[in-house]
Amino acid sequence: MAQAAAEEKSGKVVIKNIGLLLSGDLDRPILDADTVVVQDGIITAVGKEKDCDTAQPDLLIDVRKTCLAPGLIDSHVHPVFGDWTPRQNQLGWIESTMNGGVTTMISAGEVHLPGRPKDIVGLKALAITAQRAFDSFRPGGVKVLAGAPVIEKGMTEQDFKELADAGVKLLGEVGLGSVKAGEEAQKMVAWARKYGIQSTIHTGGPSIPGSGLIDKDVVLEADADIIGHINGGHTSLSEAHVCELCEKSTRGIEIVHNGNEKVAIAAAQHAIHLKCPHRVILGTDGPAGSGVQPLGILRMIALLSSLGNIPAELVFCFATGNTARMRNLNCGLIEPGRAADFVFMDRAQHTAGRDLLDSVRLGDIPGIGMVMIDGLVRCHRSRNTPPATEVPVIVSGHA
């Protein structure tokens, strides 16, 4: 379990001979460029090799005409501490997920902590501790944005101010705690928003014994920033109610792996029908009863593209640029000034698809040949995906 040292810098990285450059931007999903230049973890140039300053790199990578895309963002995870999940008593799940192309994860609450405190002082302390712990520990280099308190009855505006002042930027899923009524949730979500804390609401039936139903009326009234697992986690609202949420709310439409797959496709298609595909973001909702899914985001991309009949290059944007924009992250797009978080992919060996995008459209997941976070190589050929046909080669320098 490699841990990124905060002081480690990539120096100058030149990535050349890119065959397909996915931008993460729905409005321009494929870029006409073959070269990306990085300086100390930040993209400085994207273009044709002859137009970029490629001199004297510390690291030169030949992508061998394969695909470069922004690192995938999992909008909905439940970390606890370190690279351990008590939900399935599994070690190394975050590093394993990095082998599935995920470079950033967003906590929807550290809800699986054994003995999780539910009193107000305790839940605030846990959130602040989780935020600090994951800020300085990156399993496999993955950026885990954690410290997402589960709100409980009795919290006051001052509590949200204190959390924000202490560096907390997220709420855990609204509805997992004792605040389940729309009016009460709306008040607290508004306090959170006032202090710059983003909110997500649980949508649908109970996840596990002990949690409860959040129906469409509560979701609409609470007005959280993200309609968390709109396709249920696991049990979904009816397709009609999910479509109504897409129509009546303007908030993020989060579709997760650990939800209802039929409704996942319906929600994505309905967002496109409503001309608001920019709101669609993807998560796994793992670890959960369904376990840990290192390839969960890739599987969502293949599901929505193949059975949902949505072009693969657009679905990749759901898991990258859309999430970055809705979550205010400096990653998720291939453009100068953004974090150099990349996944290098090619069509899996022996897929029926003639190229990467065609293989995804046919329902196959890609093979990952390399993952880079902040310009640092975090894995070479993925140990979890099917093998990529071609993988990038390091021409010079150390990775």
Ligand SMILES: [Zn+2]
């Ligand atoms: Zn949930």
